[in-house]
Amino acid sequence: MKTLLVIFGITGDLSGRKLLPALSHIITDNPGRELSILGVSRRDADVKQLVIDSAGNQDLADCTELYTMDLAEAGDYVGLKEAIAAYGADQTLMYLSVPPGAAAQIVDLLGAAGINSPDVHLLFEKPFGYDLASAKDFLQRTARYYTEDQIFRIDHYMAKEVSAEVIRLRRNAENHHHSWGNASIESVDIVASESIGIEGRANFYEQTGALRDFVQGHLMQLLSLVVMKVPAEFSEDQIPALRLAALNSIDVATAEDSIRAQYEGYRDEAQNLKSQTETFVALNLKSLDENWQGVTLRLVTGKALSEKRSYIKVSYTDGTTDVFEEGKVASEAHRQLDAYERVLLEAIAGKKALFTGGGEVIRSWEILAQVQEAWNMQSRPLLHYAEGSTVNDVIGV
Numbered sequence: 001m002k003t004l005l006v007i008f009g010i011t012g013d014l015s016g017r018k019l020l021p022a023l024s025h026i027i028t029d030n031p032g033r034e035l036s037i038l039g040v041s042r043r044d045a046d047v048k049q050l051v052i053d054s055a056g057n058q059d060l061a062d063c064t065e066l067y068t069m070d071l072a073e074a075g076d077y078v079g080l081k082e083a084i085a086a087y088g089a090d091q092t093l094m095y096l097s098v099p100p101g102a103a104a105q106i107v108d109l110l111g112a113a114g115i116n117s118p119d120v121h122l123l124f125e126k127p128f129g130y131d132l133a134s135a136k137d138f139l140q141r142t143a144r145y146y147t148e149d150q151i152f153r154i155d156h157y158m159a160k161e162v163s164a165e166v167i168r169l170r171r172n173a174e175n176h177h178h179s180w181g182n183a184s185i186e187s188v189d190i191v192a193s194e195s196i197g198i199e200g201r202a203n204f205y206e207q208t209g210a211l212r213d214f215v216q217g218h219l220m221q222l223l224s225l226v227v228m229k230v231p232a233e234f235s236e237d238q239i240p241a242l243r244l245a246a247l248n249s250i251d252v253a254t255a256e257d258s259i260r261a262q263y264e265g266y267r268d269e270a271q272n273l274k275s276q277t278e279t280f281v282a283l284n285l286k287s288l289d290e291n292w293q294g295v296t297l298r299l300v301t302g303k304a305l306s307e308k309r310s311y312i313k314v315s316y317t318d319g320t321t322d323v324f325e326e327g328k329v330a331s332e333a334h335r336q337l338d339a340y341e342r343v344l345l346e347a348i349a350g351k352k353a354l355f356t357g358g359g360e361v362i363r364s365w366e367i368l369a370q371v372q373e374a375w376n377m378q379s380r381p382l383l384h385y386a387e388g389s390t391v392n393d394v395i396g397v
């Protein structure tokens with residue numbers, strides 16, 4: 001199948017650091033794949049040299065071209081439609097490596113130009129909105145021109161080792177040494193800690209914060225994999241529906257069961273001495289599903305902590321634990337696929353298991369809505385912690 005990947009923002013940071021290196025591996029590992037890349041940018045650039053500089057792959061450079069246009073000009077999308085048609089591809093994937101506000105405008109202009117036939121698919125990076133209202137608005141706007149089947153919402157954590165290991169375990173749960181639920185599980189901790197701070201991303205982080213950046217997407221998706229009900233006959237095609245059902249069973253979070261904190265020195269980095277943006281979140285949740293009632297479900301993320309770790313810790317009632325940690329999951333593959341490789345390969349193949357459905361986006365925001373409102377009203381104190389603190393240090397403040 002001939003595939004055209006159109007990358008909006010090909011000259012940007014994400015493309016250079018993640019997309020082009022991932023595509024380099026795909027091209028190298030699949031020499032017979034019919035894949036063409038069309039980069040879209042506001043500014044002219046030597047795209048082939050850009051590919052060489054980012055990925056060092058001449059074969060990838062040879063199949064990459066640049067289309068320069070004004071992304072806010074409706075008339076330019078007519079020319080883009082003609083450029084796409086000239087490739088004669090069987091399917092076209094639009095990767096919107098741009099901020100959410102720009103993505104919404106681009107989707108409107110693509111649809112208005114008629115670049116929305118069934119063979120056209122959209123690939124979005126998170127965040128999918130900034131709260132419940134904006135998420136609903138974004139989904140409604142994309143639905144004007146594109147069906148849910150045409151949309152691939154990317155949460156690259158779903159393509160990482162930990163997610164794959166949890167899915168493998170859930171598929172073979174009957175072979176595990178404990179049952180999966182409150183009969184044997186006391187608590188589940190899903191933790192994503194970083195040792196770095198905001199690293200010059202103050203503008204982004206001041207508008208986002210840890211709850212929006214990591215909890216609503218990454219951690220909530222991992223939680224849904226842990227608590228989803230797995231039928232006896234289980235296939236990957238069922239995973240999005242199973243995740244949504246799991247999220248629907250999670251009770252709405254309350255501010256009383258949350259901790260919001262900010263590392264000392266953040267305000268100086270952000271150049272905002274009154275900033276109330278959280279860089280650390282700990283959130284206790286509970287499931288209303290009878291199989292999980294009574295089990296503590298804890299989501300934790302933070303920056304400028306003592307270590308960089310992403311893991312799921314399952315604590316059993318008999319005192320034993322299982323830890324599924326990124327970078328420590330055994331694999332028989334000769335090379336572990338990068339998360340961006342996996343999402344690109346799955347999107348090309350039309351598989352939806354790794355991607356977030358619209359219902360999942362809305363339910364995640366519904367779960368967090370009360371916490372967001374309380375924090376916006378400053379009814380929950382913002383704590384402070386020293387850089388290099390452990391997760392337990394902050395939770396114990």
